[in-house]
């Protein structure tokens with residue numbers, strides 16, 4: 001008896017967890033945190049509908065928090081199996097999980113000190129020691145080669161583009177083939193290799209972040225350059241909230257290309273995220289996993305000022321000269337970018353520039369939807385700065401590119417499950433799959449078991 005159950009990223013973009021069950025064998029594909037709207041975040045505190053100790057293995061497609069951030073909690077609740085991932089994903093997960101655990105501990109401590117938690121005492125979802133224990137459970141998997149999973153299943157990773165180490169997972173079990181897209185990147189990304197097709201599958205689980213959108217085909221670097229130049233002419237600063245792993249490195253490269261073309265003179269770039277700085281170093285360690293020439297990348301990195309400590313970060317907020325500040329988190333839900341937004345949003349000369357997907361309920365989405373004020377650290381901040389978006393700089397395929405990846409299957413699958421999208425995006429991609437490919441497609445309901 002074979003079945004699939006999505007425990008997250010079903011009708012939403014975060015909390016990716018897909019459970020593949022065959023007899024007594026349970027394999028969990030991705031194990032992410034819910035982010036964004038409060039009712040979603042609260043799901044991180046509910047027990048899963050499956051006992052973690054009954055899960056035999058986790059397959060991790062990539063190390064963004066919404067795909068790996070629940071892993072330490074899974075171990076705390078009894079999971080003791082291996083976690084299969086590419087070597088680069090394991091290294092990225094180390095940055096992401098240790099940072100996440102540290103933030104969880106700090107938030108709980110802050111809530112206890114200020115006494116504003118319903119829970120007494122407020123507890124972290126997990127601690128740094130739990131994240132360390134999780135990292136010890138990782139089993140690095142080479143690209144393209146079949147690897148044995150529990151229960152006689154096999155796993156094969158192919159490149160998904162998106163971010164360093166990101167993979168699509170083919171899992172063969174009980175004579176059936178499953179293809180999990182993971183998060184798919186863009187086919188012409190300047191940093192990542194393009195997504196690879198999976199030749200055949202009986203069941204496909206595909207992401208749909210931009211299932212209802214087509215990215216602008218114009219060069220996003222041109223839009224980036226224009227936005228910065230327009231802001232600098234006004235004497236303003238451009239604040240770019242960026243995912244520390246993925247977008248921050250692409251932005252560094254694109255800004256360097258603009259400088260090489262003689263643009264952005266006298267507008268310095270600051271990377272204010274210790275995690276993004278470490279992630280930049282990982283590109284050097286995993287040189288085969290991206291397209292950048294080491295010498296170019298060295299030059300691109302040399303054109304950036306790295307801000308490591310908090311005092312220097314605060315000084316940057318106080319500096320009123322035109323400049324570019326790249327800082328995490330990418331959806332402006334936390335991190336150092338918050339005090340830059342607090343400092344720069346009130347002045348109309350500045351620009352807040354979003355380049356990645358902004359989930360419902362996040363500060364980034366509210367600002368893009370036109371919010372004229374935003375609450376940061378308990379204080380209302382008025383937003384008079386320009387708020388701009390270049391979605392084509394995103395690390396996610398648009399709907400045409402999702403269709404292109406799906407057209408790589410040489411025979412029609414029996415069913416496609418459309419996940420990892422907000423309801424309109426998933427529904428739009430589901431309709432497009434049925435209309436253009438005539439394949440049965442379903443947007444799964446969270447925690448519903450689909451027998452196959």
Ligand SMILES: [Zn+2]
Nearest residue numbers: 062064162183
């Ligand atoms: Zn991702």
